[in-house]
Amino acid sequence: MVAAAAENSVCVAAAAGGGDDDEQLQSAAADEGAVREVAQAYELIKTHQPLLLLLQQPQQLAHSLLSQALRALNVALSVMKLHRPQQPPLPAAGAAVAAAVNNGTKAEPSHPSPSASSPAADLGDKHSGIKARRAAKRRRINNGEDRPSSWGHLTAVPYEDGYQWRKYGQKKIQGTSFTRSYFRCTYRDDNGCQATKQIQQKDGSDPPMFQVTYTKEHTCNSAAANVVPNNARRRLDNGDHDDAIWSSKMMVIKQEPQADQLATVSNVLDETPLHVCQDVPALGSKNILCTGTDNTSVSDEFGHQIGQQAEMVVLEEELVELGADLDYPCFSDDLYLDLFLQDENFDHY
């Protein structure tokens, strides 16, 4: 949950071209979906927090986990809100979404209405054909026939999104050093779920960053069934990782064993119906979290020593400047937020 929530903190619109009406619509819809998902997770944890604090032992660990997860989600919402100030109102989002989005300034939709350009003006325009097609697409979008549903984010853990995917293709993309992998929902044939996902490794950094692009919403109920797909787990178990992406994943798992473990913990918190990672060591044996103000050295959920207390203060100030609501007393850094702050390309999305 923490990882997934933090991933969403760098959630961006996938349309890279920019400057087009359709892409603005897509971007708005993408952000809308991202905010909705984060808010849903936020509300879920918030609702179950009292119960978990009663049942989980040790309570301190449960408290730390929940606090960090809530904080990560809260920061993600704040950051998304900040970077999309002209986001149109959300249609049917929950109370958390409304509270989070309405907390700040809210402007009218930035994209012009379809009626902004008159049909008469389009006539005689040498680009009337293109405009007509765009208008037709807008009509399809408005009618729900061709709803824009492409969104993506930059992440170090491209496989851990709670859904099960089946790889159906891989391609070398022009101008990139790494192949792009294509996935579709495992339940496409069973449930007709049309969700697809593309994973493109962006660089060879440590950890490697991946651009993950989703298309179409899930219509199945496979969410959170597995943090790491079974097929990926199988391949990792076998040490079969010739593919650049698989090897990258292997690297992530090998270098950050706690990441996989934390995802498992998050799974438990999510009331996951199917829990497949029951062979991991006991929580107490791992340094998953290090929170609080007394620590001189701070670790992220992967166990990285990410800095001293003073650096945490600096990071917190940066977040406040970004508009994040750091209203959680158990503040600690996490890798993804760190990556977000370091991501110079973020503004381009």
Add this chain to the structure above:
DNA sequence: GTAATTTGACCAGT
């Protein structure tokens, strides 16, 4: 045997 991945081929859009 079943299910998932790999990879070259095919197709549509530009």
Add this chain to the structure above:
DNA sequence: ACTGGTCAAATTAC
């Protein structure tokens, strides 16, 4: 013609 996305037969793993 080129490129990205998908298909499907072959291959691999359990």
